[in-house]
Amino acid sequence: MTEFNLKELKALNYERPEIERGYANQTLYVNIGEPDIAVKPVTEQMKEIFIGGKGFDLWLLWQAVTPSTRWNDPENTVCIASGPMGGTPSYPGSGKSIVAAISPATGSVMDSNVGGYFGPYLKFSGFDALEIQGKSDQDVVVLVDGVDQCIKVFAATGLPEDAYALSETLTDQFADGNPRGISVVSTGQGAVHTVMGCLNFTWFDSKRKRVRYKQAGRGGLGTVFADKGIKAIVARWGSVSLDSNKPADKETLRSVGKAYSKEIVGLDPKQNQMSKVGTTHLVPIMNDFDLLPTHNFKFGQHPHAGLIGKDVYKDIFDPGFDGCWMGCTVACSHGVKDFVPLTGDYAGQKVFVDGPEYETIAGCGSNLGVFDPYFIVEMNFYCDAYGLDTIAVGTGIAFVMECFEMGLINESHTNGLDLNFGNRLGALTLVHQMARGEGFGKIVGQGIRGMKKVFAEAFGADPVVMQDIGMESKGLEFSEYMTKESLAQQGGYGMALKGPQHDEAWLIFLDMVHNYMPSFEEKAEALHWFPNFRTWFSLCGLCKLPWNDIVPADNQEEKEPAKVMKHIRWYAQYFAAVTGRKVAPEDLITMSEAVYNFQRIFNLRLGFGRREHDTIPYRAMGPVTVEEYESRQERYDGQLKEKYKVDIEGRSSEEKVGLLRQFREEQYVKLQDAVYHRRGWSNDGVPTPETAKRLKIDFPEVLEVLEASG
Numbered sequence: 260m261t262e263f264n265l266k267e268l269k270a271l272n273y274e275r276p277e278i279e280r281g282y283a284n285q286t287l288y289v290n291i292g293e294p295d296i297a298v299k300p301v302t303e304q305m306k307e308i309f310i311g312g313k314g315f316d317l318w319l320l321w322q323a324v325t326p327s328t329r330w331n332d333p334e335n336t337v338c339i340a341s342g343p344m345g346g347t348p349s350y351p352g353s354g355k356s357i358v359a360a361i362s363p364a365t366g367s368v369m370d371s372n373v374g375g376y377f378g379p380y381l382k383f384s385g386f387d388a389l390e391i392q393g394k395s396d397q398d399v400v401v402l403v404d405g406v407d408q409c410i411k412v413f414a415a416t417g418l419p420e421d422a423y424a425l426s427e428t429l430t431d432q433f434a435d436g437n438p439r440g441i442s443v444v445s446t447g448q449g450a451v452h453t454v455m456g457c458l459n460f461t462w463f464d465s466k467r468k469r470v471r472y473k474q475a476g477r478g479g480l481g482t483v484f485a486d487k488g489i490k491a492i493v494a495r496w497g498s499v500s501l502d503s504n505k506p507a508d509k510e511t512l513r514s515v516g517k518a519y520s521k522e523i524v525g526l527d528p529k530q531n532q533m534s535k536v537g538t539t540h541l542v543p544i545m546n547d548f549d550l551l552p553t554h555n556f557k558f559g560q561h562p563h564a565g566l567i568g569k570d571v572y573k574d575i576f577d578p579g580f581d582g583c584w585m586g587c588t589v590a591c592s593h594g595v596k597d598f599v600p601l602t603g604d605y606a607g608q609k610v611f612v613d614g615p616e617y618e619t620i621a622g623c624g625s626n627l628g629v630f631d632p633y634f635i636v637e638m639n640f641y642c643d644a645y646g647l648d649t650i651a652v653g654t655g656i657a658f659v660m661e662c663f664e665m666g667l668i669n670e671s672h673t674n675g676l677d678l679n680f681g682n683r684l685g686a687l688t689l690v691h692q693m694a695r696g697e698g699f700g701k702i703v704g705q706g707i708r709g710m711k712k713v714f715a716e717a718f719g720a721d722p723v724v725m726q727d728i729g730m731e732s733k734g735l736e737f738s739e740y741m742t743k744e745s746l747a748q749q750g751g752y753g754m755a756l757k758g759p760q761h762d763e764a765w766l767i768f769l770d771m772v773h774n775y776m777p778s779f780e781e782k783a784e785a786l787h788w789f790p791n792f793r794t795w796f797s798l799c800g801l802c803k804l805p806w807n808d809i810v811p812a813d814n815q816e817e818k819e820p821a822k823v824m825k826h827i828r829w830y831a832q833y834f835a836a837v838t839g840r841k842v843a844p845e846d847l848i849t850m851s852e853a854v855y856n857f858q859r860i861f862n863l864r865l866g867f868g869r870r871e872h873d874t875i876p877y878r879a880m881g882p883v884t885v886e887e888y889e890s891r892q893e894r895y896d897g898q899l900k901e902k903y904k905v906d907i908e909g910r911s912s913e914e915k916v917g918l919l920r921q922f923r924e925e926q927y928v929k930l931q932d933a934v935y936h937r938r939g940w941s942n943d944g945v946p947t948p949e950t951a952k953r954l955k956i957d958f959p960e961v962l963e964v965l966e967a968s969g
Contacts, residue, residue: 263417263428265400269294271410275385278505281343281837282306286319287386287410289401291487292333292393294412301387308955312342312378313370313797314854315388316359317861320368323392326864330363330479331486333394339378339444339492340388343838345800346379347506348499349516350833351523352802354379354584356460362478362757363454363486364651364706365734367867368858369478369757372797374583374592375460375471376442379800380405380494383503395488402433404495406440415490421644422447422459423610425491426470430463433493439463443470445491446481447646452696453704455651455736456481459643462583471592472613473583476648477760478735485646499585507839515832519805523588527809534580535573537591538617538804542568545621549891550741550767552626554680555657556730556878557887559741563630567620571632577611589805600637602687605644615639615649621739622653627660628680638690645694651706652693654736656686658707658729667720673699707731727877733758733867742879745771747782750930753875754786754944756858756868762803764790769821783933788822794851799834806830853954856938856946857961863945864964870931870944881923885912888919895919945969 276283288297301315309318316338323336338359347353356378362369381389384405391401398415419425426443434441443461450456458475475481506512527533531540542564545551549559565571577596582589595612615623615635623638624630642649656678662668663678670677676699678685692700702713707729714720730737735758742748748771751764766785769775776782796803807823817824827844835841842850862868881895882888888895889912899905899915903922907915935942939950945968951957 263415265413265415265432267411268399268414269296269412271296273298273385273408273410275405275408278383278503280507280839281504282311283382283385283387285386286315286388286390287403289389289391289410289412290393291391291395291399291401291412291489294393294395294399296410296412308853310342310798310850310854311387312340312345312355312800313357313359313794315340316357316370317368317854317858319388319390320359320361321861323390324361326866328361328865330361330366330483334392335361335483336390336392337480337483337487337489338388338390339381341378341382342798342800343504344833346382346499346503347501347512347516347837348503348584348586349501349513349520351519351587351589351805352584353800354587355796355800355802356381356475357797357800358458358475358480360480360483361865362480362734363482364479364708365758365867367733367757367862367865369480370797371458371475371477371480372762372802373458373460373475374462374473374802376462376584377444377460377492377494379499379584380442380496383496383499384494389492391487391489391492393487397488398490399488400429400490401492402495403493404433406495406497418490420448421604422472422646423644426459426461426472429491429493430461430470433495437497438470439465440496442494443491445646446484447644447694449642449645449647449694449704450479450481450485452701453647453693454479454482454706454709455648455655455704456483456485456646457642457648458484459646464581466579467577467611469611471583471594472643473592474643474648476650478757479648481646504837506837508836511832512836515829515836519826519829520586520588522811523805523809526812527589530809532569533804533808534588534590536569536576537572537593539569539572539615539620541617542620545740548768548771549744550771552621552657552739552741554628555626555661555728556737556741557661557884558890559743561625561630564625566630567624567632567635572615575632575636587802589802589809591804595636598633598636598640600640602637602684603641603691605640610640612636612640613643618739619649619653622650622657623686626653626657626739627686629683629686631683634683634687637687641687641690641694645690647690647693650738651736652690653739654730655703655707655710656689658710659689659703661728662714662720662725665724667724668714668718672718706734707736708734727883729876730878731759732875733872735759737879740765740767742767743881746926746930747776747785749875749879749927750782750786750934751790752879753927754873754931754934755790756855756862759875763793773821775821779929779933782930783937786934787937788848791848791851791855792822792827794855795847798851798854849954853956856950856954857956859940859946860951860956860961860964863968868944869968870935870942873931873944875927877920877924880927881919882916885916888912888916941969943969
């Protein structure tokens with residue numbers, strides 16, 4: 260075991276409350292700069308309007324910061340919460356935590372939904388949410404011990420740098436014979452040197468006798484964590500049962516949970532086989548429909564995509580039924596046993612790798628022009644160990660590679676690194692450099708927005724070209740879906756509150772493949788309904804995958820099959836069974852709408868959240884280069900002739916690129932108009948006072964922000 264020392268700086272003994280209908284009815288505040296520990300009550304208004312999870316995070320963060328707070332200010336607060344349904348062992352996907360803080364990547368509010376045991380353990384220990392504020396001049400570890408009913412803040416020395424060794428060390432330290440009762444939140448050295456630090460949330464895999472990991476990846480929340488001097492947060496809890504949440508109606512909860520689990524066990528083997536291949540099933544689907552990002556989102560398919568798809572990973576993954584929460588029958592958390600990295604500190608050693616999932620495969624594989632499954636596993640491993648978001652890393656390096664191939668940067672700028680598409684060693688070298696804050700990797704670690712500035716000012720790169728091909732919006736790198744042919748998904752990315760992340764509005768398949776929303780009005784309705792329902796999962800402590808990745812056998816007979824209404828009815832029953840609040844499916848949307856609008860207003864308070872911020876690079880709309888156009892020339896020529904009534908006879912590909920761009924950018928503006936109207940926002944994308952009043956978020960400070968925003 261690593262030699263280390265934990266010196267107690269502050270402690271608070273408390274009396275753990277009984278959970279009541281999914282709530283502990285109090286939150287925990289820790290200021291690591293003082294240090295100070297306090298317990299705060301949860302009000303009925305908080306539960307009614309903000310529900311839990313992300314809603315509680317946003318409300319606590321709003322109280323903690325000011326309009327001038329920046330991500331690295333001491334008052335920025337890392338908030339972590341589960342939700343009233345979080346911690347239910349019988350209902351699929353009920354073990355989520357939601358993290359929120361002001362992001363170093365975007366400057367605005369960032370939230371991330373993550374598996375592992377921490378959120379439920381925090382709640383069962385007596386706290387619906389945790390907020391950590393302040394800065395420490397030394398590494399600290401925070402312990403929330405629900406078994407011994409105490410909170411402790413330790414000064415830490417000698418703990419490992421990488422997340423794997425750190426989590427294992429702290430699990431051993433606090434387990435007291437029950438490692439399954441420990442969950443650790445940590446990051447790694449990469450979070451110290453980049454703006455794309457992620458947080459690793461653990462659970463103990465009793466079958467394999469090892470610590471496993473899930474990531475809160477987006478927007479640099481791990482970077483905030485590291486900047487504050489937080490080495491780790493540890494939650495300790497005992498047993499979990501259906502009674503742990505003290506549900507209002509245990510029999511209904513048992514019944515609906517059993518029905519849902521039975522359906523998944525019966526249908527998953529016939530549909531996506533997530534219990535065997537996880538989200539890798541998406542790779543061939545995305546490739547078949549020209550949606551798999553390849554070479555920095557230039558292309559959407561590749562003949563070698565099968566080398567990094569489900570059929571390959573099915574054989575690479577360690578077999579077994581793996582879930583990141585107790586009793587989840589989706590069981591999609593797979594990993595690779597006895598993998599031997601070729602580079603870095605673990606070169607030549609056998610390690611266990613959690614993942615990869617689809618986003619990592621596409622971002623660190625096809626998008627880099629690499630179709631080697633073992634390279635992707637190594638990228639996955641080191642990103643986790645270093646505390647780096649694989650989406651930001653993959654999309655960021657893909658941008659670098661295209662800039663390199665276009666001659667916008669060269670080897671004199673990269674310190675001799677050849678960074679053409681397909682260069683596996685170059686990509687891994689960059690990841691190691693990013694983690695250490697060295698070489699060209701130090702620049703790459705500042706994200707695409709930061710790179711565009713450096714490349715233009717220091718290297719003379721064309722800022723207009725980089726704006727078109729740099730796949731970021733609001734400062735957040737795009738997650739891994741091609742959107743050129745899906746106007747709805749362009750809006751889903753561009754008008755997402757935190758930036759282009761699919762967990763808010765994944766509409767690409769519904770739009771492009773099924774054509775469920777052909778009109779602007781239908782797209783706008785979808786961009787109202789789907790982001791709100793997806794938000795609801797983060798309010799309650801739930802995973803979205805069971806909702807629509809495995810669908811009822813008769814789902815196509817529903818009036819609105821895209822919504823998977825049978826499952827939504829079950830979720831309404833589930834919510835009522837736990838909380839005692841009787842709700843209909845449409846009420847779930849209204850709950851989320853209040854929090855969704857509150858987050859938009861929060862961004863306005865910080866100087867963001869208008870139409871000007873809801874833009875996307877043109878690469879997300881259509882072909883930037885002649886090469887891109889000609890790769891799909893029949894499709895694009897047909898659209899210009901049939902959809903836009905343009906005579907293209909004798910026109911060059913370059914001229915046609917310009918014409919198509921004009922039409923597609925006009926379409927996006929029209930979509931913005933329709934979506935803002937449907938959401939009850941002004942033409943500038945600002946929620947109206949009437950909308951705030953309807954949703955009961957018309958607090959004086961909210962109305963003050965809206966008035967200041969015109």
